[in-house]
Amino acid sequence: MKVHFIAIGGSAMHNLAIALSRKGFLVTGSDDEIFEPSKGRLKKEGILPEQIGWNTDFIHADLDAVILGMHAREDNPELAKAKELGLEIFSYPEYIYEQSKNKKRVVIGGSHGKTTITSMILHALQVLDFPVDYMVGAQLEGYDCMVKLTEENDVIILEGDEYLSSPLDRRPKFHLYKPHVALISGIAWDHINVFPTYDNYVEQFNIFCNVIEDEGVLVYNEEDFDTKTVASKQAGRLKTVPYSTPRYEVNTEGTSYFYENNKFPLKIFGAHNLQNLCGAMNVVEALGISPTEFLNAMKDFTGAGKRLEKIRESADRIVYKDFAHSPSKLKATTSAVKEQYPDRKLVACMELHTFSSLKKDFLPQYKDAMKMADKALVYFSPKVVEHKKLDPISKDDVFDAFGKNVVVETETQKVLDFIENESNEAMVLLMMSSGNFDGVDYNSL
Template sequence: MNVHFIAIGGSAMHNLAIALSRKGAKVTGSDDELFEPSRTRLEKQGILPASIGWFPEKITDDLDAVILGMHAREDNPELLKAKELNIPIYSYPEYLYEQSKNKYRIVIGGSHGKTTITSMLLHVVNELGLNVDYMVGAQLDGYDCMVKLSEEARFMILEGDEYLSSPIDRRPKFHLYKPNTALISGIAWDHINVFPTWENYIEQFRIFCEVIEPGGKLIYNTEDPTLKSLGEEFETKLETKPYQTPTYRITETGTIMTHEGRAYELQIFGAHNLQNLVGAMRLAESMDISNDEFLKAIKTFKGAGKRLQKVLEKDLFTMFKDFAHSPSKLKATTSAVKEQYPNRNVVACMELHTFSSLRKEFLPLYDGAMNAADEALVYFSPAVVAHKKLEPLTLEQVQNAFGGKVKVVNKTEEVLEFIHSKNWNNSVLLMMSSGNFDGIDYEKLGEELMG
């Protein structure tokens, strides 16, 4: 197999390139920018492009496939050459399906929690020594690549993102996987640049349910009213398995969960994380993993990368970083931390960074999202707003949207001043962003606060 990647440096793309190379394919690629860790990882695998840029001469008749990344444009010279030569062109999700169409596919979808659920399932699979193929959206402990492809594995575990497949394929990625078993963790409006209305967004999840293989399973979180209604629509067409938050109690080191009369000690915490865990356990059942096996194996799970990840813990100070950026994620994460540390001062800092979050019409959805925190700060960069070609935001607009006592700033220095002004004894600092507040080194910051 001879495969060329257009925009090989992307987070998902470079992992797929490495996985295909490890499977034995001849892999080449191009990109007009390459950042870490993609550059080093591609170089280690021996598939780093020799030069930066697009080179149509790399597209030749002996290619079996071209895989097109979201970062490329429709007028990309390599893409145009591939079309001219009639070489099969695949989006990232299309090619994952091609590699797994003869396997039992388990697909995890939802506006929030899908990376964590996928990570939980893979953690258990790893602990039990099972051979599976997979694609997950975060770097996990014990895994050096986010994608694995093989001939031998019976199962393919896929994180099902609802964002677009490629510059020339406007279908959501998770519409292309055709799962045998699917899970939806929750539905909260996101990606409004692509799905302009709430109804349009919900429709993408309905289509996802419709592409589940005949006789397949749909596992869904019944505590989400929209999702509960959607799940009930498919009760006569699929085997449906609703799930919800289990019985649990908080401990100093995490949580003790009760299931079928037995207590299981866990290192994770928060109602949303425990919902995720039960969802992952239902998925494991479709792989013939018993609930007891699952819950014993999940004991050592500490969380997915950048998902409520502990940066530092010292004496009575704990610092977390989290990927939370949408209103539902923000609320769930902030509430989970306060529930776990009820007697500490919880300070939550959040960066508006995504296209949706910086849109004026989306901002009202953040109302009350950080109310669980004792103190809260929201940061946005006017330069990022301008770069995304959005209408400028004012501090007052953001303040009015969030409500409560949220402090709003638009300079990174102001974020750091706010944090450094606090007494961190008996406190928790929660940093939430899909970026990094335009350059804050979380580990360094944590050490400074403890210095």
């Protein structure tokens, strides 16, 4: 098979390119910019483009498929030539489905917790020697590629992102996978540049449920009202399996999970993480793995990368980083850390970095999102707001939206000064962002 990637340097795209190359496909690709780690990883596999930029010479009649990345524009010259030649053009999720049509497809969806739940499932299956293919949206520790596609594996685990598929295909990615087993972790408005109203956003999850194969399994978080409502519409057509936050006990090592009068020691902590674990347990049960087998396999699981990841710990101070940026994620993460370390001062810093989080109309969604922190800071860069072509926001806008219980800064040094001023001998520092506060080296904290 000969495939060409338009915009091969993307986080998801380069992983798929590597997976197909390892499967024996002849892979070519192009992009107008390729950064690390994509660049080094593509080079190691021998599929890094020799030159940066678009090259229509890559597009020829012998190609079996052209895979179009979200980063490419609709007027891309390679795309124009592919259309002219009548080649098959796929979005990233379309091609994932194409490669998994004959497999049992498991899709993990929801506004939060997708990567964590997917990594929990993969960890357990690896421990239990249960072979699967997979696609995960974030880099996980211990994996050199976040996509695996084989001919022999019967099951594939897919992280179901609700963002758009490609410049030509405006459907959310998770609408294309047609799962046999699906999970929805929760619904909290996100991607408002694409889904302008909350009702419109919720509707995407109704559509997702409707494409689950007949007599399939839908695992859902019954503590989330909208998730429960969406799932209830599938009663009768699907096997619906509710889950909720289980009984657990905090300890110095992490958590003890109680299941059927047995206690299972775990290294993860926080109600939200335990809720995710319960969802993952129900998914693997649909694959024939018992809850006891799953919980025993999870005893060494420490979490997904950048999701409540401990950077450093000393007798006096502990530093965590987390990918949290949406209101629901901030609440869950700050609550988890405060519950785990009730006797420590929790200093929490978050960066408004995504399109939704920097939109003035969306800011009120953050009210009391960091109230569990003893001291809280919110950072944003006016330059990023301008770059995203959004209306300007002020420090007062952010301060008022969060409930007037945060410090707001727009300079990186002021963030570092805040941390220094709040530092004491019994603190835990939590850094939350999908970026890095424009230059903070977390390891140096």
